[in-house]
Amino acid sequence: MLTDRFIYKDGQLLNAKTKHVYHNCDRDGYIRVRVNGIEYRAHRLIWEIHNGPIPSDMLVDHIDGDVSNNRIENLRLATRQQNNANRSKMLNNCKTGHGLPKGVVITTSNKFRARIGYKGETYSLGIYNTVEEAEAAYNEAAEILNGEYIRS
Numbered sequence: 001m002l003t004d005r006f007i008y009k010d011g012q013l014l015n016a017k018t019k020h021v022y023h024n025c026d027r028d029g030y031i032r033v034r035v036n037g038i039e040y041r042a043h044r045l046i047w048e049i050h051n052g053p054i055p056s057d058m059l060v061d062h063i064d065g066d067v068s069n070n071r072i073e074n075l076r077l078a079t080r081q082q083n084n085a086n087r088s089k090m091l092n093n094c095k096t097g098h099g100l101p102k103g104v105v106i107t108t109s110n111k112f113r114a115r116i117g118y119k120g121e122t123y124s125l126g127i128y129n130t131v132e133e134a135e136a137a138y139n140e141a142a143e144i145l146n147g148e149y150i151r152s
Contacts, residue, residue, distance in 0.1 A: 103138030
């Protein structure tokens with residue numbers, strides 16, 4: 001039972017016996033916990049302490065997008081699609097190395113293509129002269145498709 005091994009306190013996971021606070025982060029910023037040679041992400045353990053097992057088709061989403069904020073109030077269940085919609089808006093563009101808004105890529109003609117993924121498919125939202133226009137197209141589609149899970 002998780003409550004025999006762990007204590008939850010103010011967004012942190014502690015060892016129930018030693019009161020040690022788990023704080024080891026992986027390269028993506030998630031706090032990791034090793035139990036009997038198996039590594040777990042702390043936010044998943046915290047969710048299970050409070051709510052029981054996570055359904056196999058669901059993920060535990062950080063509402064504010066900060067993966068180090070493991071307060072139970074900041075965690076919710078989400079599908080993979082909802083979780084992806086809640087990712088940070090600024091992503092690094094592989095072609096240029098420049099930060100572009102989520103859903104926007106630069107074309108070979110130095111225009112901006114807006115596209116969005118939904119239920120395993122990628123949809124083109126058009127090509128725009130400015131990054132702001134492409135970002136607006138993405139944001140409009142994301143709001144319609146993902147509702148409350150969209151990162152604002």
